[in-house]
Amino acid sequence: MGVAEVATRIEKLPLQQKCFLAWLAVVFLVCFCLLVVQPEPQTLVVTSPESLRRKKALEGTPYSPVECCPSIAGLENVSSALQPEQMVDSNKFYTVTIFTIGADVEMLRTMTRRIGACDKIDRILILWNTAATPPEPSFLAAGQFADRIVVVQELRDSLQNRFLLVPAHARTEGIVSIDDDMTGISCEELDGLFDRWRDAQQCAVVGPTVRTIEGRGRAAMGAGATNPYLVSVGPQPYRLLEYVQRDSRPPHLILTNVAIYSRCMAVVYSHVLPRFLIGYVDTLMNCEDILFNFMLHSFTSGVRVKASSHPDRLHAPREQRHNRQRQSISLKDKYAHQKKRDACVMYFTRVLGDIRQG
Helix, strand or coil, X not given: CCXXXXXXXXXXXXXXXXXXXXXXXXXXXXXXXXXXCCCCCCXXXXXXXXXXXXXXHHHCCCCCHHHHCCCCCCHHHHHHHHCCCCCCCXXXXXXXXXEECCCCHHHHXXXXXXXXCCCCEEEEEEEECCCCCCCCHHHHCCHHHHHHEEEEECCCCCXXXXXXXXXXXXXXXXXXXXXXXXXXXXXXXXXXXHHHHHHXXXXXXXXXXXXXXXEEEECCCCHHHHCCCCCCCCCCCCEEEEEECCCCCCCCEECCCEEEEEHHHHHHHHHCCCHHHHHHHHHHCCCHHHHHHHHHHXXXXXXXXXXXXXXXXXXXXXXXXXXXXXXXXXXXXXXXXXXXXXXXXXXXXXXXXXXXXX
């Protein structure tokens, strides 16, 4: 039956049947659009003031941390509202944050007593990410240095508390993030990170642990078949990317197990990043450090700088770490961890753009 014959038959139908067929056609078209024709995700990129940063670098004038973060309406007001009552000189002092789930209080105490007397530290924020009772500052640091210890407890278990809890408690612009098993770190190494950060005009993430993102072509199948932790975004296949434990130049990712960054970046992370990205990280219980690097790339004019310290030397002794329950990971869990990290770099690249460019 040809098209002309079908059209002739439809023309001869009663008006009521014509209306019914038209309604069916509209329903089919709407369903088709909803199920098949999905738009590509909008790239959420705030233009970074690169020209201003280059201009000030050539002039040799200071580059303000406010300019490091994006000019978004209301952001400065939010940042000011989150500040403690009294800020201190960010050219002389920095804040240390130690993220912990309370797995080993003695290990935490070893670290705080080691760095508690560092001259340039203003505060040591213990980000206590568990409902268990936290230790007293007097237990964590000796004598007068206990006054530097501030324990911030968050009952909601989230890896992102290492950033979300910072703005309201840090009195400096420079924030040194440390995991609680980095007991080998010294005052000299912390001061070295601080100096490198200041040399980068306070608009950088500086750390010794670097990771690489490598491309592997494009996925031939759906997101779920490629990686069970990926979410479907549009009909186009994901570009296959891998999170690789290898150095890259320039660094693609600076891990925040030991790193220094600007306080305003924590404000951007907690108040500018889209909530669905925050939710994705909470769902996986992974990748908050990867998201932080993508945020740095897409929402600030900051750069990633590799520090000279060797990250393995900063960890607690191997036998001490292996006694911790959270470090007793089966091969299956390690495989899942790697797949989650791969999924994160693919998903964040799809939504926020390629971190390897620029």
